[in-house]
Amino acid sequence: MSVPVPRRAVLRGAVLLGAAAGATALTQFGAGRDARAVATRIDQPTIANCATWGARPPSSAVSVVQSRPNKIIIHHTAFPNTTDYSLAQAYRNSRDIQNLHMDTNGWLDSGQHFTNSRGGYLTEGRHGSLYGLLHGETMVQGAHCVGQNSQAIGIENDGIYLDVQPPQALWNSLVVFCAFTCQQYGIPPTEIYGHKDFNNTQCPGLLHDRLPELRSTVAARLGA
Numbered sequence: 001m002s003v004p005v006p007r008r009a010v011l012r013g014a015v016l017l018g019a020a021a022g023a024t025a026l027t028q029f030g031a032g033r034d035a036r037a038v039a040t041r042i043d044q045p046t047i048a049n050c051a052t053w054g055a056r057p058p059s060s061a062v063s064v065v066q067s068r069p070n071k072i073i074i075h076h077t078a079f080p081n082t083t084d085y086s087l088a089q090a091y092r093n094s095r096d097i098q099n100l101h102m103d104t105n106g107w108l109d110s111g112q113h114f115t116n117s118r119g120g121y122l123t124e125g126r127h128g129s130l131y132g133l134l135h136g137e138t139m140v141q142g143a144h145c146v147g148q149n150s151q152a153i154g155i156e157n158d159g160i161y162l163d164v165q166p167p168q169a170l171w172n173s174l175v176v177f178c179a180f181t182c183q184q185y186g187i188p189p190t191e192i193y194g195h196k197d198f199n200n201t202q203c204p205g206l207l208h209d210r211l212p213e214l215r216s217t218v219a220a221r222l223g224a
C-alpha cells in the first residue's frame, strides 16, 4: 500500500537538536560503559530531519511499509573523501545525494533512509524515515538495495572506502546509529549487512570487512 506520510506525523518525529547535543550523545557511549549491563537503553542520537538540512519535497508520495524492518544495510556514497567535517558539509552532502537520486536516478526522494557524514553527523534521508525509527513500528520503503527496500534500513556513509578507512567520527556515529536502530526496531545486531551481501557492487568497501566488529560493538552497547 502506498500512502503519503502525514505532515503532522513527520513534524512530531522531528529532531531539531544542534551540534552540541550531538557531541554529548556520542560521548556518552564512550569508554567506561559496562558492556555486560543487561537491557542497556540507547538514547536517541541527534539525527537532523529533512527540514533541518533543507530537503526538497518528494516528487510523489513516499510508501509506508506497515511492518518493522528486519535488518540494517551499510553503504558508502562513493563520493570523494571530503576533509570538511562540519555540520554544514553533512547537510550539503544530504542535499547532493537527494539531488542525484531525484534528478539523475529519477527517484521520488533520497533512496537511503539515513546518512552519516565524515564528521559523524547523522541526517534523515527519505522523508518519513525518522518518524518510523522513533516510533519503531513502520518504515518507509527505500531505494538503496535491490530486493531489500521494504525490509532493510539503509544508511549511506559519506565517502569511498575501497582502500582507506573512514574517519573515527564516522565510525563512532555509525555504531550509535546501528545500536539505536536495532533497539527501536528489535533488530538483532547480527542482522547488520553490507550492500555487497545482496547486490553486485563494491559498496561499502572496507566497511564491509568491519561488519563483524560493527555487529559485536553494537551488541555490546545493547547489552546483548
Ligand SMILES: [Zn+2]
Binding pocket: 074, 075, 076, 144, 195, 201, 203, 204
Ligand atoms: Zn550501496
